Structure formats: C-alpha cells, structure tokens
Amino acid sequence: MNSTVIKTIATRELAAYFESPVAYVFLVVFLLLAGFFTFSLGGFFELGEASLNAFFNWMPWLFLFLVPAVGMRLWSEERRQGTMELLLTMPVATWQAIVAKFVASWLFLAIALLLTFPLVITVNWLGDPDNGVILAGYVGCFLLAGAFLSVACFTSALTRNQVIAFILALVLCLLLILCGFTPVTSLLARWAPQALVETVAAFSVLTHFEGFQKGVLDSRDLIFFFSIMAFALFTTGVVIRSHRAG
C-alpha cells in the first residue's frame, strides 16, 4: 500500500506538469539557456576539449533560477486551492505525500536533463570524450537539482504564494552556491582562518559538485546531497504539520 500511494500521487503530480503549459515553457527555456551557456558563455569550442565542462560549469547557475520555478508550486498550490485538505485526509501519511510530490518534480527535472542529450552526441561526434566523466557529471547535475528542489519544496510549504516561495528558494539556493564560490571564499580567506573558510565552503553545493565534474563519485559528495534533501524534506514535514496544528 505504501509504495502504491506514493506512485499514485507522483504520477498525478508529474501529469500535472504536462497538463499545463508550465512543463513546455520550462523545457524550452531550460534547453535554450543550457545551449546558450554552453556554447556562448561557456566557450565550448574555444576550450578545445572533448568534454562537457562548458555545460556542467553553468548548471548550478541555471538550476538556481529554474529549479525553484519547478518546485515553487508543490505545496503552495495545494494550500491555495485547498486540495491539501483533500490529499491529507486520504489514507496517506504526510511523509508519503511529501516524498511523492518531490519525486515527481525530480523526475521532471531528470527529463529536462535527459533532453540535453544532443550535447553528448555533439561532443562524441566532434571528439573522443571520456563518457564516464560525462555520466558522472550528469549524476552530479541530477543530485544538485534534487538538492535545490528539496529547498524549493520546503519554501513552497511555507506560503500559499508561489512568488514568495520562488524568491525564498532562490535566496537559499544562492547561499548554498555562494559559500563555495571562489570570489566569496577568497574574500573570506583574507581575514578568516583557513579552517573556517573550509568549513563554510564544505556547505557549498559547488564544492561537492566539482567532484562529479571531474568524474569522481565520492561517497561524501553523495551523502552531502542526500542529507540536504533529507533535511529539507523533513523540514517540509514539520512546516506542514505546524500549519495543520494551527
């Protein structure tokens, strides 16, 4: 019963993306921007490497804006429309509903990521890249998207207003990026002890994303991303429970 309920909710949620124009707008914008970043800003050709580094380098920044856009409606919409009352009085535990909705959006992001396959074909056509590294990069992107999404899930539970949920998620995700962003860490290094700089940077998604870009699947990085997701989803549950308790 447990998993079927999760599957039912997740299926409905995923279908909901494609029943509204949101999915198509998102996919088109994502793919256009991914292409733009990779080829123009990333300097895919100028790098002269048979790799997708130009693509992966920009993904955290692209996800920063687009993932909160995907996650912002998750719970705020349920609250606005009052369907949360319907959903949570059905025979389902709150955590199942949270996980189901999260998984659905995560799958949607996975679909978006998979649609960048022409890049993989292009780079294989032009050169002889290490496809293992590319695969690791994609795994990193997927986990990064999941981490951002869980944050958006949390902020969307806070408010029935999607715009507020979006902005809050964006700010929180930005913090997760900035604490490991080189300009910020070097600024910090001017006065803070090395240990502090490293501690702060350890909380950054950038620090943990780098490994995947190099083709390294480090268990510490995996644990980092999964803990962010677990923590954010747990917090979502706390927020929802406190709303219901009044």
Place this chain on the structure above:
Amino acid sequence: MIKVQNLSKWFGPKKAVDGISFEVVKGEVLGFLGPNGAGKSTTMRMITGFIPPTAGTASVCGFDIVDNPIEAKRRIGYLPEAAPSYHEMTVFAFLNFAAEMRGLRGDARRKAVGQAVESCSLQGVLSQTIETLSKGFKHRTCLAQSILHDPEVLILDEPTDGLDPNQKHEVRSLIRRMGTDKAIIFSTHILEEVEAACTRAIIIDRGRIVANGTPQELKDRADNAGAVSMVLDGPATDQVQARLGALAGVRKVEVLESQPPHSFVRVYPDKAATDGYALAGAVAELAVREGWKIEQLHTEEGKLDDVFRSITLPDTQPERQVA
C-alpha cells in the same frame, strides 16, 4: 461508528472547539448546525484527521484518528468545505486518482468511478477539466470523490453549498439514501435541510454543543411549539384570556390581536406538565362549554429557525483559515 470524546481545539488563545462529545451509529444522518465560526468545520477537520485535536479523541469504526490515522481515513469519505479539487485535471482523471488513492484497481476502480459519476450526475462533463466547470459541477465532482470508495463513514462539510434548488434536492436524497447503511455527518446552514435529511441534529455554538436531538425534539424546544392559536368570534378578549389562563397545563395566554368582536389569542402549553401537543382538545372543550364561537384553531409546530436563533448567538468573528 463515529465516536467523539471531549474533542477540543485551541487556535492560539482562541478556543475553537470546547470539549465536544457525541456518537453517530450506522444508519444515522447527523446534521451539524451552528453559526459561522462556531467550530463545525474545525470539528470535522479533526474527525477526518486533517488537524490534530488539542485534547480529546475521535475514532472512526474503532480506529483512533490520531493513533491509527491511515486505517481511520480509509473508512472515511470527506467533502471539505470549499469542495477543493485539482483544477487542471479532467473530472474523469480526478476521480480515477481518488479511486487509486483508495486502493481501488482495475475493474473495481472502473465500477466505483462509474457509480460515483452516476450518483452525482457527472456523465456529461467527464472529459472536461475541472477549472472549466460551474460551481455546482465542481462541488459534485468533489462529492463524487468522497463516496466512490463506498466508505462506512461520510463527512460532508456543507454539501449543498452553491447548488441550485434541484441539485440541492438531489444531494439531499442521495444523503438520505446512503444514510441507511452508513454513518453520515453533514454540516449546513439551511435548516429545512436538517428536517429533510437528518435523523438527528446537533447545534454547536462557540465550540460547544448546545442542542442534540432529533429534528422534532429540537423543534419542540421552540417557545411556540405546541401552542394553540385561535380566532374567536364574540366573547370579550379579557374574559377569554382569564378563562384560558385558568386552564390546567397552560403556561401563558397571549393576545395577538383584539378587534371586537374578534379576538386572536395564542395559548402556550406548560411543557413540564403536558406532553406539549395535547392542548388543542382542552382549549376547544373550554370554548364549547363557554359557548364561544371558534373561527380558527390550530396547533403551532415549532420552527427550527426560532430554536436556532434562541440558543445561538451571532458571531462576528471571521472563520479561521487552516493551512
């Protein structure tokens, strides 16, 4: 099948529900009455497990809603107050989703959805998205969702709100029909509805139960229930008043109009002394003995409306939004 004991809910410093206890057995249709903000919806939300009670317990078919929520919820069909639904879905997809959530698969699901669609007359709008529907259809779609798994317990928060008179009638007969083998609670503002569909009614005011009984029992609580109104031709009004007042079992005699030679009086029974509706005979007998000419005589039936107004107080506070 529904057992509520001492259920209470505080929203911050405000007590929304204050120690409510009642039971609903199979075959009963319980009407929930009360002014806005009296705690009807909050009580229903606690019974359905949407909001946790501050104190007290509610159980459905023996399953406590706090300790064993999944088993309890499985046996409940619930229509929330504003009849919410996923607006971007079609009616058909939405009902299938609800059926799957209730663990119905394959043929069982098809049959359940088909029956709910028929009961709520949704055949014509199955492939429409819910957002394009009129309020009445939206409401019935959500109602269909609540009955499709044939639950033992039905909790309906204002099921006829926003429906036209024909639809109201249909929903009421649906409730009455289903009431024979289920335990149903429904809330309403419409008092005729209670008389039309309920076997019992509870009136809630400021979070407390102020009346609990069959619609007839409640009506008997009205001040003029069982009172005899009559128009007499001939005798002087003060004489009539004096004689009637002396009659056994009369609490008070009220002169409504005096236009010689006619007098229009109402005789109120002393409910403690008589069963309330036996007064007409005694009054008529007296009139005959005195040689009064009776033009009209009838026994008043109490109005639920009057009872409701006499035992509840108007509430000006807005109803609290949850989540």
